[in-house]
Each structure stands twice: as structure tokens, then as C-alpha cells.
Amino acid sequence: MPELAPPLVKLIFVVHLLSTLFMVGLIWFVQVVHYPLFAKVGPAEFLAYENAHTFLTTFVVMPPMLLEIGTAVLLAVFARPEGVSPVLAWAGLALVLVIWLSTFLLQVPQHEILGSGFAEPPHRFLVMSNWVRTLAWSARGVILGVMVWQAMDGGPR
Numbered sequence: 001m002p003e004l005a006p007p008l009v010k011l012i013f014v015v016h017l018l019s020t021l022f023m024v025g026l027i028w029f030v031q032v033v034h035y036p037l038f039a040k041v042g043p044a045e046f047l048a049y050e051n052a053h054t055f056l057t058t059f060v061v062m063p064p065m066l067l068e069i070g071t072a073v074l075l076a077v078f079a080r081p082e083g084v085s086p087v088l089a090w091a092g093l094a095l096v097l098v099i100w101l102s103t104f105l106l107q108v109p110q111h112e113i114l115g116s117g118f119a120e121p122p123h124r125f126l127v128m129s130n131w132v133r134t135l136a137w138s139a140r141g142v143i144l145g146v147m148v149w150q151a152m153d154g155g156p157r
Helices: 006-040 042-075 086-114 122-154
Strands: none
Touching: 006 042, 006 122, 042 086, 086 122
């Protein structure tokens, strides 16, 4: 396994931290505000709203999600800062995979259904199933907090 220069490891770690923390904040906004408010959009406007939401959201979430998964792989495999537990890096990567699976197996199909018009069952499932991502990203935020502590403190005790 190639060893990366410490400045590159730090850059990967900081990009990972920032992309994850961005997504933690965003997912809580989506879970508490954005998804529940879908039900308040009138039936005549909902189709255009959902299609615009799906299109525009991609530009906001895809760059940090791609950065997050890429840097999570790097951190787990060969770019972990000195003192950071490999268990935390691998747990973080596992949670990223849970998030991606949830996104494409649970939330995206509901958006596809809602793309034909508002319906209560897929909306309810979207809001409820999104708790998987909300909790997984929140756990990732906590894990990264511990990883930062370890990196600053010189390692697990």
C-alpha cells in the first residue's frame, strides 16, 4: 500500500470532514423541514415542484456525497491520519455505504413515484425512510468528531 505524504492525508481528512458536516446539516434540514413540506404544495403545482426539486437537489448533494464517499474510502484504506482508529474509519465508510444504499433503494424510488404527482403513501415512506440517512449521517458526524479528537490528541487512549 502506498504511503501518502502527511499534507495530502490532512487534505483528504479535512475534505472528508467538511463534506460530511455539510451533509449532516443538510439532511437534518431535509428531514425536519423540506420533506414534510411536500404535503403543503398544492396538487396543481406539485408535479413541477417535485421535478424541479429532484433536478436541483442533484447539484447540491452530488458533489459533497461524491467527495465524502471518495475520501471515506481513502481514509479507511490508506490515508488515515496518525492516531485515528482504523475501526472508526471503517465504521464511517460502512455508514456511507448505508447512506448510498438507502438513497438509491429507498428515497430515489419514492421521488420517482412522486414525479407523477403527490400521493400520501410514497410521501410518508419518503419521510420515514429518510430517517435511515439522517441517523447514519448524524452518526458519521459523531464518528468524525472522535476522529478529529484522536488526530489532535495523538491517538486513542
